[in-house]
Amino acid sequence: MADDIDFKIIDILKINSRLSYAEIGKQIFLSPSSVRERVKKMEDSGLIQGYTLRLDQRLMGNNLEAFIMLKIFSGKLKAALVEIESYPEVKEAFRITGQHNLYIRIALKDQLHLQQFIDKLVNFGEPTTHLILSRIGKENF
Amino acid sequence: MADDIDFKIIDILKINSRLSYAEIGKQIFLSPSSVRERVKKMEDSGLIQGYTLRLDQRLMGNNLEAFIMLKIFSGKLKAALVEIESYPEVKEAFRITGQHNLYIRIALKDQLHLQQFIDKLVNFGEPTTHLILSRIGKENF
DNA sequence: GGTGAAAGCAAATTGCT
DNA sequence: AGCAATTTGCTTTCACC
Numbered sequence: 001m002a003d004d005i006d007f008k009i010i011d012i013l014k015i016n017s018r019l020s021y022a023e024i025g026k027q028i029f030l031s032p033s034s035v036r037e038r039v040k041k042m043e044d045s046g047l048i049q050g051y052t053l054r055l056d057q058r059l060m061g062n063n064l065e066a067f068i069m070l071k072i073f074s075g076k077l078k079a080a081l082v083e084i085e086s087y088p089e090v091k092e093a094f095r096i097t098g099q100h101n102l103y104i105r106i107a108l109k110d111q112l113h114l115q116q117f118i119d120k121l122v123n124f125g126e127p128t129t130h131l132i133l134s135r136i137g138k139e140n141f
Numbered sequence: 142m143a144d145d146i147d148f149k150i151i152d153i154l155k156i157n158s159r160l161s162y163a164e165i166g167k168q169i170f171l172s173p174s175s176v177r178e179r180v181k182k183m184e185d186s187g188l189i190q191g192y193t194l195r196l197d198q199r200l201m202g203n204n205l206e207a208f209i210m211l212k213i214f215s216g217k218l219k220a221a222l223v224e225i226e227s228y229p230e231v232k233e234a235f236r237i238t239g240q241h242n243l244y245i246r247i248a249l250k251d252q253l254h255l256q257q258f259i260d261k262l263v264n265f266g267e268p269t270t271h272l273i274l275s276r277i278g279k280e281n282f
Numbered sequence: 283g284g285t286g287a288a289a290g291c292a293a294a295t296t297g298c299t
Numbered sequence: 300a301g302c303a304a305t306t307t308g309c310t311t312t313c314a315c316c
Contacts, residue, residue: 001200010196017158017192020293022309032309034284047200051158054190055151055282059142067237067244069271085278093277096208103208103271130244136234137226141196161292175301177293 002047005030006038010048013039014140017051054139062107064114065132069100070125077101080124089117100128143188146171147179151189154180155281158192195280203248205255206273210241213266218242221265230258241269 002010008028012019021032021039028035042048057065072080084093084104091105102125108114114129121127143151149169153160162173162180169176183189198206213221225234225245232246243266249255255270262268 010194013194015191015193017194020309021311031285033286033311033313036310037283045200046197049195049197050156051192051194052156052280052282053151053154053158053192056187056190059186059188081277088281090278091281095274095277097272097274098269100271102277103273128239130241131238132244133236133238136222136236136243137231139193140229140232141193163292172302173292174294174303178300 001045002042006042006047009035009038010042013048013051057107060107061109063110064108065106066108066114067103067105067130067132068118068121069096069128069130070102070104070121071099071128072101072125076124083120083124087117087120089113101125142186143183147183147188150176150179151183154189154192198248201248202250204251205249206247207249207255208244208246208271208273209259209262210237210269210271211243211245211262211266212240212269213242217265224261224265228258228261230254242266 005028009024012024012027021035024030025032025035039048070080080102084090084102087106089106089108091107093105094103095101096103104121106114106117108117118127118129146169150165153165153168162176165171166173166176180189211221221243225231225243228247230247230249232248234246235244236242237244245262247255247258249258259268259270
């Protein structure tokens with residue numbers, strides 16, 4: 001489906017998704033209308049799912065980033081899924097293989113906030129918490 | 142620094158970072174120039190770090206998503222950090238607290254690819270692998 | 283698939299409040 | 300902080316290749 005030119009466009013949009021088609025076209029020697037056509041096709045096919053921003057969580061008032069892995073109590077999975085979707089602290093969450101069933105990435109104001117968050121999770125499972133100390137490299141989704 | 146109007150703009154850009162200032166302004170009853178000014182200030186302050194896209198990893202040819210937690214061997218941390226930054230499979234990586242030292246999120250073609258990836262990591266530490274089965278809710282960075 | 287032309291919009295600057 | 304007006308550039312569509 002997608003060819004090398006498409007992947008070049010994706011690589012450019014990864015770095016700055018607000019660039020104009022004209023600007024993208026300059027970088028890959030293609031007309032703005034062709035760039036637009038290709039982008040539109042990638043959107044329509046679902047390859048490009050959308051455009052979003054990168055935020056500095058510290059400047060958003062979240063001094064703590066962490067992830068929690070949850071070993072869900074028997075029969076509590078459905079309730080946990082619904083609950084987790086509703087928390088604004090949750091940045092992403094997955095079902096996973098291994099000793100734990102859920103991975104939950106969170107951004108929090110401080111340690112008290114973390115404590116309160118964990119207190120909510122213990123209704124659904126046994127949490128293991130890992131604080132994020134620093135990022136390595138750049139995001140590359 | 143940032144007020145409620147700024148956060149409204151951020152919420153809109155989270156959903157679609159390619160919207161025009163005019164369109165954002167319509168949604169929050171603000172002129173395009175004011176929206177632009179506010180966005181620019183948030184970029185300059187570092188609150189908004191950039192704009193990127195959401196991709197469907199399956200349609201990108203990556204049928205396996207996983208994360209690996211690495212317990213680094215003594216003296217191997219620096220080498221591991223350099224190495225990990227260079228792998229295109231790595232979507233994000235953190236230093237973390239707990240039994241393991243590094244968290245590495247990856248997107249891979251298939252199980253063979255995962256095996257090869259793990260084989261590279263075992264030079265630096267002891268890996269624990271968790272496959273991602275499905276996402277819960279939407280990304281919310 | 284790619285292009286270029288034309289109409290309609292958006293971005294960016296400026297000056298005013 | 301916000302707005303309107305301007306110029307400059309971009310988007311979008313479409314006929315053509």
